[in-house]
Amino acid sequence: MTRLSVVPKLDPESMKTACSKCNLRELCLPSGLSGDEIDQLDNLIRVRRIYRKGEHAYHAGDLFDSLFAVRTGFFKSNLLNEDGRDQVTGFHMAGELMGLDGISTDHHTCDAVALEDSELCVIPFARLEELSREAPSLQRHLHKIMSREIVSDQSVMMLLGSMRAEERLAAFLLNLSQRMTARGYSPSEFNLRMTREEIGSYLGLKLETVSRVFSRFQSDELITVQQKHIRIRDIPKLRAIVGQHC
Amino acid sequence: MTRLSVVPKLDPESMKTACSKCNLRELCLPSGLSGDEIDQLDNLIRVRRIYRKGEHAYHAGDLFDSLFAVRTGFFKSNLLNEDGRDQVTGFHMAGELMGLDGISTDHHTCDAVALEDSELCVIPFARLEELSREAPSLQRHLHKIMSREIVSDQSVMMLLGSMRAEERLAAFLLNLSQRMTARGYSPSEFNLRMTREEIGSYLGLKLETVSRVFSRFQSDELITVQQKHIRIRDIPKLRAIVGQHC
DNA sequence: CGCAGTTTTGATTCATCTCAATTTGTGTGG
């Protein structure tokens, strides 16, 4: 990435991935913004970074100064308690924002780990705040994104607090399927990027339980599962499993 | 604080509870703001409302246009799923903000119910956004509050995902105790405002389990419990229960 | 004072965890 002296210019390579050209813009930070506002984001988000599988975008305790948007790949967030307890608190795919938890104390509260080779857009938060003071619709949009995170955390609380193993797995698969659809991928066929243990940690189950429920779903012909490859065969029935309160 | 004619005047009664005079200001929205910025909040937050026990501040689905700050009393948030499943997602005491979930879709996603006679400050959100565009430190503070909510939801996820009943109850009691302390109340003696069922719903347990664990804590001399009255007798041991990973 | 709602406690059942063994898949170096 070469830059000119005063006003830094994006070279053609990075241009391809400027917000304004990004095929994720409808899912990511720019969604719902005017062309003008997206241009300003182009100016703000100038750093992208590649992460190899297993690499951390940040660790719990690190100073917070940027949000991260997933451009390609897949991340998990990991909460590590004082007492060594460790839980996956989220999975993040292309177009999703990570790091909102860090605003609260200026330090990240969880680890973010790449589950495959990935690329992140780095969003300097102080500058995003500046920008959003000037652009009400960007401000509102940032607030919506934070609020959406709160809402989705709360529906995970509901899942963990009141669903049984089968319901949790069904909800998990449907959620993945829906996020794949939003990204233009098949809603019914995809590869899991995380291990059974990570799924279990996220859903409050042991890995053996996750494996068993997958097998049961398979023998009930709801899904086909072969290691990490999942094919969803009966979405309505999965929905019924989540829906049934008992 | 006297104001000139154009600006509506607060009467002496409400004066007593303007943000600038509010004894909760260190806990609530104004915390960390300059005197000048708090004056602007005084101007913004002009409506307070009394709620009787059992009354709703809002229902899931209601149009969102304001945040609510608890001035006195105690609220719960209740998530009601399509399928009739119902879960308490939070308890809110004086100085805490409710309604952040509504920003995401312009509609509240949960019910907020008074668990005792209470008073809320109504904070018109559009005007709060306006104000925070002008006052960077208010903006940053609002972001911190939202982020804090995300962090605390995530630690509930951790609790629900990986703790056993005793650990959950111990964590719950310590959390209440700590919030009481922050408000100048005794950390070790207080009245619960919620039923065993509500505690259970929040913690992903049945009411009988909550009751049993309270009884066990009592016979282990960790607490004294008599219906809603709780006296915490051994905070270090409660901490040890939460801490022990097994 | 009586009644409804809440809480406590007991007996039993059930879902998930734990422990263990086996199979399958993956990455590395000879």
Next chain:
DNA sequence: CCACACAAATTGAGATGAATCAAAACTGCG
């Protein structure tokens, strides 16, 4: 390219913590 070692996933058997069902005791409100 194959063999080996290691990680991940499956499956089974048995243990266990919490749920469920049930009954009794307590509380507070009208």
